[in-house]
Amino acid sequence: MISFYNTLTRKVEDFKPIEDCKVGMYSCGPTVYDFAHIGNFRANIFVDILKRSLKYFGYEIKHVMNLTDVDDRIIDISLKKEMTIQEYTKPYIEAFFEDLRTLRIQPADVFPKATEHIEDMINMIEALQKNSLTYDRSGSVYYKISNFKNYGELAGIKPEDLKDGARIDTDRYDKDNVQDFALWKAKKLDGEPCWESPFGCGRPGWHLECSAMSIKYLGETFDIHCGGEDLIFPHHQNEIAQSEGATGKRFVNYWLHCAHLQLDGEKMSKSLGNFYTLRDLVAKGYDPIALRYTLLATHYRSPLVFSFETVEQSAAAINRLRDFRRRLEREKPEGGDVNKSSEVLETADKGFNEKLSNDLNISGALGEVFTFVRNINGMLDDRELTEQGRIGALALLCKWDSILDVLKESERGAVDKEYVEEMIAKRIEARKEKNWHEADRIRNELLDDGIILEDTPQGTTWKKK
RNA sequence: GGCGGCGUAGCCAAGUGGUAAGGCAGAGGUCUGCAAAACCUUUAUUCGCCGGUUCAAUUCCGGCCGCCGCCUCCA
Numbered sequence: 001m002i003s004f005y006n007t008l009t010r011k012v013e014d015f016k017p018i019e020d021c022k023v024g025m026y027s028c029g030p031t032v033y034d035f036a037h038i039g040n041f042r043a044n045i046f047v048d049i050l051k052r053s054l055k056y057f058g059y060e061i062k063h064v065m066n067l068t069d070v071d072d073r074i075i076d077i078s079l080k081k082e083m084t085i086q087e088y089t090k091p092y093i094e095a096f097f098e099d100l101r102t103l104r105i106q107p108a109d110v111f112p113k114a115t116e117h118i119e120d121m122i123n124m125i126e127a128l129q130k131n132s133l134t135y136d137r138s139g140s141v142y143y144k145i146s147n148f149k150n151y152g153e154l155a156g157i158k159p160e161d162l163k164d165g166a167r168i169d170t171d172r173y174d175k176d177n178v179q180d181f182a183l184w185k186a187k188k189l190d191g192e193p194c195w196e197s198p199f200g201c202g203r204p205g206w207h208l209e210c211s212a213m214s215i216k217y218l219g220e221t222f223d224i225h226c227g228g229e230d231l232i233f234p235h236h237q238n239e240i241a242q243s244e245g246a247t248g249k250r251f252v253n254y255w256l257h258c259a260h261l262q263l264d265g266e267k268m269s270k271s272l273g274n275f276y277t278l279r280d281l282v283a284k285g286y287d288p289i290a291l292r293y294t295l296l297a298t299h300y301r302s303p304l305v306f307s308f309e310t311v312e313q314s315a316a317a318i319n320r321l322r323d324f325r326r327r328l329e330r331e332k333p334e335g336g337d338v339n340k341s342s343e344v345l346e347t348a349d350k351g352f353n354e355k356l357s358n359d360l361n362i363s364g365a366l367g368e369v370f371t372f373v374r375n376i377n378g379m380l381d382d383r384e385l386t387e388q389g390r391i392g393a394l395a396l397l398c399k400w401d402s403i404l405d406v407l408k409e410s411e412r413g414a415v416d417k418e419y420v421e422e423m424i425a426k427r428i429e430a431r432k433e434k435n436w437h438e439a440d441r442i443r444n445e446l447l448d449d450g451i452i453l454e455d456t457p458q459g460t461t462w463k464k465k
Numbered sequence: 466g467g468c469g470g471c472g473u474a475g476c477c478a479a480g481u482g483g484u485a486a487g488g489c490a491g492a493g494g495u496c497u498g499c500a501a502a503a504c505c506u507u508u509a510u511u512c513g514c515c516g517g518u519u520c521a522a523u524u525c526c527g528g529c530c531g532c533c534g535c536c537u538c539c540a
Binding site for chain 2: 036037039041043046071072155156157160161178206228229230231232235257259260266267268270271297299302303304312314317320323324326355364366368369371374382434436440443454455456461
């Protein structure tokens with residue numbers, strides 16, 4: 001049984017999907033006005049680990065992630081650049097998908113765009129109007145939160161507490177109450193993109209798309225909704241108000257939120273300017289998979305302070321796993337301790353599953369992985385592992401990697417394998433003649449090309465640096 | 466002002482009312498022609514500080530200090 005911390009109840013709860021073995025989940029996607037930064041990708045990695053873990057435990061997933069391709073910033077910038085919003089956002093949508101691939105984040109099953117679901121949003125506004133949860137102001141439509149029961153429930157906030165000391169409301173639109181939010185924004189500027197609606201020409205408010213599109217693809221009530229913790233309030237609270245206000249049904253059963261990535265003592269964010277993009281890290285020579293490991297290795301609800309040192313440490317940890325796999329693939333043990341071999345496998349399998357199923361305790365699960373690596377390496381050294389055990393160990397490692405996805409090397413810099421093999425053959429000759437000088441020269445030459453040689457009992461092997 | 470979270474070795478990071486996983490880095494050793502990889506030993510009498518509850522607290526309670534977040538767009 002897998003359990004999750006549910007923001008709604010503030011407790012770790014056993015996960016029970018609406019339909020046995022099937023999970024509907026929605027995660028808030030990017031606003032595609034610029035490149036995403038690695039703080040954004042912490043949330044995406046979290047969702048990826050969540051999805052892969054659910055699959056690992058046998059669930060079938062339907063995952064929906066929105067692409068916000070219309071909002072104030074997108075409109076402002078595209079107007080300035082004299083582009084349509086589609087022209088302006090397209091490269092950033094493509095870059096986002098490319099970054100997901102680079103980080104091995106499995107794509108959602110559906111990536112609905114806000115601009116392609118205007119009608120669904122209009123329908124939702126009309127349902128809210130029928131339920132007396134809205135009011136109109138000069139062509140805009142607002143949600144009247146005082147008419148929704150339990151507003152603030154998700155964040156543990158009482159609406160009346162928001163007033164004291166709250167920061168200044170900067171919204172450009174006029175509302176009865178500063179906490180009310182726009183469902184429909186009337187067109188303000190010439191050339192601004194807008195859609196016809198019963199309320200006039202305009203465009204949807206930001207919160208609305210997630211309600212309309214999640215319900216469209218996942219139904220009025222679905223299992224999991226997730227994102228960064230900054231979305232808890234007001235975004236996710238507003239989604240609840242909209243969805244439940246329109247349908248009268250429970251919107252989402254489990255709300256999961258991940259903590260922020262920090263840099264320079266603050267949340268990494270675009271507006272603060274303290275961010276790196278994935279492209280920045282790759283340009284500095286870091287392996288994106290080392291970043292993947294960094295972002296997944298800390299529990300999702302703990303704050304994570306970004307540093308390049310941590311990324312380097314992650315790279316070293318990954319190397320240990322990759323070296324372990326290469327050793328398992330290379331060695332062909334004979335004999336061995338049958339009982340001990342199966343026992344070590346069983347303990348590790350069980351330990352990993354227990355840790356992971358407990359609110360995705362990935363750090364604990366990784367502890368099990370590395371303990372296993374040490375145990376098996378020691379058994380190989382002592383000739384205690386059986387061939388059966390070796391095959392089982394490899395299978396277990398691959399099973400874990402269905403979640404971690406760090407074993408495969410990043411595709412960067414092609415290697416001329418024939419040349420490497422040729423050099424290794426030459427070096428073997430030199431070593432036979434005990435010409436250590438020549439052997440070392442060849443090894444160093446390959447090292448300069450980024451190839452590391454290892455002399456094992458099974459012969460000389462190589463790997464990329 | 467309201468609400469929430471965090472503080473564990475040089476660095477990263479789990480965890481539990483019963484005496485501190487794991488990774489990285491460091492030191493010593495085994496193996497190796499030398500390396501690399503691997504293994505062994507070693508690195509927190511101690512879990513921000515101060516009290517309290519308890520036979521026993523890092524783990525529960527209270528206070529304090531430091532840091533972060535949300536209440537505005539935000540992963």
